[in-house]
Amino acid sequence: MGSLGQILGTAFLIHSFSFRNFVVGTAFSKTETVQAAVFGILVLADPITSWALVGILVSLVGVMQLAVAAQGAGVRELIGSIFQKEAGYGMACGTCYGIASVCYRAASLSLQTDFMISAATTLGYVLVLQSLIMFVYLVLREPGQLTAILGAWKLSSLVGLSGMTASAGWLTAMTIQNAAHVRALGQVELFFTFLSSVLFFRERVKPAELIGATLIVLGLVALLIKA
Template sequence: MPLWIPITIAAAFLQNVRSMLQKQLTGEMSALGATYVRFAYGLPVALLYLLGLTALTDAPRPEANLLFLVYAVIGGTAQIYGTVLLVALFAYRNFAVGTTYSKTETIQTALFGIIVLGDHLSLGAFAAILISLAGVLVISIAQAKLTLTAFWRSLGERPTLMGIGSGACYGVAAVCYRAASLSLNQPNFILSAAYTLAVILAIQTAMMTV
């Protein structure tokens, strides 16, 4: 089994746990506050992870370059906005509609990857993305107990636009993070990813602290 499969499954699971905890935080603080907690508390963990990998591997330490920093800042900013929009959705009575539309992140990420990185998706890969997106939307609609009529009528509502916007921001962030990591030309992709994560979290924490 390729390594990316268990990594993707674990990431999806942890992402759901994160969203659940962020929803609980909205009852105690603002959307900006809940977003700040995510980055500020994640930074020490990312730094420890990076230090541990650096100590255990013989690969050369990644060095940031201008292109890396540009992608890191753009991606980090996009993720902040995406998180604020997603957390703000929880304050709406019909937040389930907005969070359902935020699931369009997958297809938006693929499109941004084609535009920014020149990714080439095969017909089969694109079909798989559409099937996956359709599955997520169907499950989300069922869990939210929405009718298809109510779902389509909600297209012009504010929560819907916020959900689509959140998905777009996350899509931009994902593509920029990948581009930043690739710009390091690091042979050890795990170390490269850890370095990218730590730097971006530091940037995000600094931006939101100021």
């Protein structure tokens, strides 16, 4: 279920890019942290402290603010787009990612062994299942893509290895800690992306972007201190 949820979440996110106002879909996909917290409580009875919830919500607002500000959009536009298709696909993406995160944690914990072994075993099953699902999809719907993938095997292998390494990190973290905490902390990547654009590419900082980055940091600090 987690493997399928991750695939569907990615499909929803990519489809949201086909709309003119794709930034809305990207922003609403970040609600996965809150949704993961809800699913974690319902499925695993994972506790969420008040401070952790505050941290997750504050960082979520920061991530959404940074996402819309980077594309020249505003909070008013984001709120006004709640009932648009872009927002729906973004929310669906967040739901699928949230379910996938909790399912991965549940599967890993069910093995009841060392966390490294649990995470590695779960990762193995996930990769095999996802590979089979995508292989069947490509054979039935887009057979030409298999030839293209084989033709660019060096690049596709590098991408696959990078994705597998990232998944190993995610699964190991989710085995140790609440999935919502892990997904929220993972959003720090947006802050570092923002910081890199300023330090290395000398891009001008918009006030809205600075506010978003600050909220991300504050939310993650609250999460780390009081989680």
